[in-house]
Amino acid sequence: MKVIIWIIIIALIVSLVSTIWPLFLILAILFVAWKLYETYYYKSPAFIAVKQRIDTYINDCNELNRHIESLKDTTLISNRTDYGDASYKDSSHWDYKRKHLQGQKYATNVHNCSRTVCDNARKKPFEYVCKYFGIKATEETLANYESILNNFEAAEDGKISIQTEKKKILDSIQNDVPILIKKFSSKKLEKKLGFEEVDMSTAYFPKYIFKYISSGGNASTECDVIMDIDNLNRFILFLSEKIKFNKSVAGQRALMTSKLRQRIKERDGFICKQCGASVQQEPNLLLEIDHIIPVSKGGLTTEDNLQTLCWRCNRKKGNKIN
Template identity: 50%
Template sequence: MDEKKLYYKEDSKNVHKYLTVTNIVVFFGVFSLFPSLINSFKFELSSFFAVLLIFLIWLFILFSAISLLKNAKKIREFYQSDKFWNIKNEIKGRADKCNELNDHIEELKTTFVSSGTKNLGKVEYKDSSNYNFKRKEWEKLKNTDEYVYQCSSTVCKNAQAQPFKYICKYFNIKPNEENLNRIEEVFNNFSAVEEGKKLLTAEEDEIMRKFVGKLPKFIDDKQYPRFKKRLGFKEINLSDVYYPRFKFLYVSAGGNSSIETNITLDLDNLSNFIEYLSEQIKFKKSIEGQRALMTPKLRAYIKERDNYTCQHCGISIKDEPHLLLEIDHIVPVSKGGMTCENNLQTLCWKCNRSKGSKISS
């Protein structure tokens, strides 16, 4: 089924829904309310006014139902019109580019080093206590996520004071060069995600701004998301749920109290974590003094040094104001490359995506 027929089918469901509602309201008025209104003349005046009030409310509901029905028909007609399909065809190329960038951003969100905690197996627990304890906090112990560490209250409280130390100790992230490189990669990619979300939103807003004033009034704020979706735009996920979250959890033996220490590795914490790891590592003499840390300052410096221009294809923010630029290792870390100014370059997201782990020529 092509898109046009699919939209007609979807919109017809709404038309039939509001038509059914309107018929029910009319049926109630004709067969219940009108007879009651007529009969109320025979009784006290107060009864008449009570029924009259109900009648006025019924009229309001009826007109509302008819308005919704007319709106649904207009919407169905609009999505079948040449006006909508001309807009869709006009922006198809730009919408496809936005969707491609959106997919790239979603890929970057999956970059994180597993904590490496051990799978200790599954059990079935039954409480046969003679006492009817609710033990409500014990429900938290069912959380077997690898980023949750069940511990004593002392460990939980100490993790508040020294979060990075305790993440390393209890989530098996050893302070070594390999893990530092991986955390830097996560920070670099997550920084690109946050920049990409802003740039993508700005690009879509710029595209849509051209048509907003020309749209029918019934394409209101509620209808706008569906309008964008039918134009071909994928939804932009602006949430930050992709940030790794570590939890230290203590639950009392009786199950009546608990303590949690939650640590979210957002960009600020990742940047600080990188500095913490670097302070704990004894670097090889061959790279000591040469290696830099992947920080917001270094990322900004590399872009400025390269004049905000992709070093492969030559495109710059002058050509595309909403261009996502990323920082790339010329010689990948996986092939022995270091995080230092001479081994870093600015690439547009497309070139960086296609380069992968290859060495730049």
């Protein structure tokens, strides 16, 4: 009986393979033909001509992309005392059970604490960030967080600008690219044209972490205070209220919030105060807010010390007084 069943199974497999095999062969031939066509097109004079025609625009787009990435590269402030490094080893035979201890982190943005502190940090995140990460409500601290917010807002604006500009460039060559390449090779087309990859994620927003791990290492809770645009705006207002309470001069000045950034752009007519470029001429132009006298040189966030610059002029200016 078993022999008969095996004979039937083998017969079915042979029948199925003989039916599917021609389909596999056809698909393989089509795949090879497509790869040959794709390779030929990207080496063809027609493609090279298209690439050369838009090369300047692509380089400008890539420059903007690199500028956006540099704006994202901002670290959070933490004034915690540095007590040095040490090596610790648990040599107990049951150490293997302590799964949460194996992934325990020690970093400037991580505070290992009790469960109570972790729970309370969720209810009053800004209070606990200041307390446990050594952040004092001073003019200098406020200026630093305003600078972080300004960079992150420009980066978020820039992501939209670069995507729109990229689409505009690709739309301009739609009639010059074969339909099959547009439909089945769009990502490769962008790469072959020279576009650098644009990161549209928000993973770069830094965070303060409160982490509790039980002594046995088998239970843990974590509270993450992510400093995204919304939280940075609110944290700046939180710090300013503390400073006002301390009767600091900085409490009386303007705060570099999203509203103020927009107000300065509107005041300057959405025009770069240095080169005169405007969103009217370049609809996808990235405009940034610059401190005329940099914060590092004593400049305050006051409306008369702020100006609108395009990203190119702002990058050239750097930390100079202009």
